[in-house]
Every structure is written in structure tokens, then in C-alpha cells.
Amino acid sequence: MEILRQNGFEVDVDDDGNSGQRLQLTAQPVSKNTVFDMKDLEELVHLLRERPAGQMVRCSKARAMFASRACRKSVMIGMALTKRQMTTVVRHMGSMGQPWNCPHGRPTMRHLVNMADVGGTTGSEGRGVPVGVDWSAFQ
Numbered sequence: 425m426e427i428l429r430q431n432g433f434e435v436d437v438d439d440d441g442n443s444g445q446r447l448q449l450t451a452q453p454v455s456k457n458t459v460f461d462m463k464d465l466e467e468l469v470h471l472l473r474e475r476p477a478g479q480m481v482r483c484s485k486a487r488a489m490f491a492s493r494a495c496r497k498s499v500m501i502g503m504a505l506t507k508r509q510m511t512t513v514v515r516h517m518g519s520m521g522q523p524w525n526c527p528h529g530r531p532t533m534r535h536l537v538n539m540a541d542v543g544g545t546t547g548s549e550g551r552g553v554p555v556g557v558d559w560s561a562f563q
Contacts (some may be wrong), residue, residue, distance in 0.1 A: 427472060427481060433465055458489045495526050 428435055432453025438446050453460045464483040471481040482490070499505065499513060517523035517532065526532055 427478075428465070428468060430480065431468055431482065431486065432460065433468070455489060458485065460485060491526070491528060495528060495530070498526070 425435060425437070432451070432455075433449065434451035436448045436450050438448065449462075449465065452465070460483070464485050467483040468481060471483070475481055505513070524531060524533055
């Protein structure tokens with residue numbers, strides 16, 4: 425029940441009630457223009473059955489809402505950045521597992537040059553990185 429409450433659903437339990445009438449939904453979450461309904465509650469209950477006890481779950485509508493809000497706060501095309509901000513963005517993206525797309529699948533970077541064409545030969549790992557490029561020296 426705690427996971428439901430953390431997702432914004434308030435459920436009262438009547439231990440003395442008849443089977444099928446022990447739970448009563450008393451509040452459902454609303455976040456700005458996103459209204460959660462019984463379908464979202466049913467999805468949460470289904471997800472709770474599949475996950476280990478105590479592990480946080482979110483319905484697909486909540487995950488999509490969070491992803492959309494995260495994108496809106498992100499760096500957008502045409503946004504002016506200082507060199508320091510650009511360095512911070514590149515370093516953070518370098519620590520991500522899949523930095524080339526946002527949660528919606530929109531591209532997060534634009535390829536401007538093939539490093540293999542810049543000079544040198546490609547590394548043995550087959551990733552097209554020229555031999556001799558010291559990426560740790562990137563400032």
C-alpha cells in the first residue's frame with residue numbers, strides 16, 4: 425500500500441468488509457495537466473505483482489510524464505552555452521549508458537565529423553576512434 429501512496433493513490437482498507445469490498449480508493453493523483461485514473465491504478469497493481477516487494481514502480485503514464493518534463497528542462501537546439509556549460513554537458517553525457525537519445529528517442533547529439541577521416545588509423549576495438557587521440561585530455 426505504501427507504493428500506491430507514493431504514487432499518489434490513497435486507499436482505505438476495511439479488514440471487516442466483505443470480499444471484493446475491502447478496499448476503497450479515496451484519492452487519485454493529479455499533476456499539472458496529467459490526471460491518473462483507475463487504468464493507471466490497475467497497471468500499478470499489475471507491476472507490483474511482478475516486482476520484488478518494496479521496489480518502487482511507476483505506471484507508464486507517470487514515466488512518460490517524468491521523461492517529458494526532464495526533456496523540457498534540458499538543453500535545446502539554439503540555446504547559448506558557455507564553454508564551461510558545454511564541457512559539463514559532454515562530461516555528463518560521457519557517463520551515461522546511451523547518451524545519443526533522450527527518453528523519448530529524440531537525438532541528443534549531432535555527428536559533425538567522422539574521427540577516422542580526421543587522420544590516423546582506427547583503433548583495434550573497431551569503434552572508429554583514431555589511434556593517438558587522448559580523450560582524457562578533453563577540456
